[in-house]
Amino acid sequence: MTEPRDSQAAPTPPALTTASRGEQPVIDLEVKRSHFLGRAARADSQEEARAFIAQARAAHPDARHHCSAFILAPPGMQPVERSNDDGEPSGTAGQPMLEALRASGLVNTVVVVTRYFGGTLLGTGGLVRAYSEAACRALSAASRVRLVTRHMWDVRVPVAQAGRLEAELRATGPRGGLEVVETIWGPTHAILALSTDSADDGALAELLAAHSQGLAVPEPAGSRIIETPVDS
Incomplete structure (x- = not known):
């Protein structure tokens, strides 16, 4: 029988949506013969954001303005928001683009x-x-992904039980938010690396106990972020 667990897990951060990696569409908005070329990109740091802005400037050196906005969401911290009018009258470019990005x-x-x-x-x-x-069109055209936090667990079981337990967990997983990431085989014991969508190990501990006569116990092994495509 598993021991009761009285620790409270930290809440799982909500899933975030971001632009996917790789080339994104470039939109061309013409207004009274001025052309506004817009493109969005993934940036996980201010350095990446500024590098992309510099890349746009290098790609169009004869253009007058390269206005920009970005939003970063560092884990456990307040979002970082920046915008730049790049020579346009104050408040006419960067701030409207930032508002489009927020929306x-x-x-x-x-x-x-x-x-x-x-x-x-x-x-x-x-x-x-x-x-x-232009910003709205570029953002709408961009392919995107959802960043989902998955919580990792290691489960150590005798080799004789590992194959059966793995098969039963794989069958249960789709219904319970559980994934068997991999099984690491040793001479006498195997370690099942599992991931769940919850940081609370209560339900997982009960499931493991039911399939292993109480022998298998989940041990926290950190977390990771996975990307899943979403429709734009």
């Missing part, structure tokens, strides 16, 4: 809008609308 629900994401001036002044209201729309 998209994406974090760890940077969006850059490069402007080629078409010869006609748009005014502050026109610039706000153009940069906001």
Whole structure:
């Protein structure tokens, strides 16, 4: 019989949505012959965000402005938000783009809008609308993933029981949020590496006890973040 567990697990962080890695679509919004080229990208740090902004600047060196915004969500910390008008009148580019990024629900994401001036002044209201729309289109076009926290557990069992226990857990997993990540075989014992969507080991301990006559006990082994594709 397993011993009662009185420790309280920390709550699982909510799943976050971000832009997926790799090349993303570039949108071209034309307003009175000015072209606003927008693209979003994944950025897990300020260094990555600024590198992407520099990349956009290098790709279009003849453009007048490369306005940007990004939101980062470091684990256990308040989100970091930054925006830059890059020479446009204050508040007409970076801030509207940041608001579009907030509205998209994406974090760890940077969006850059490069402007080629078409010869006609748009005014502050026109610039706000153009940069906001270009950012919205770029963010809508971007493929995205959901960042899900999975909690890891090690279960040590005799080799003679490991195969059967693994098969039973794999059969139970889809219904209970449990995944058998791998089984590490030793001469006398095997370690089943498991992951769950909850940091609370109570339900897992009961499941293991039921399938192992109380011999298998989960030991915490940290956590990891996995990415699952989502529709944009």
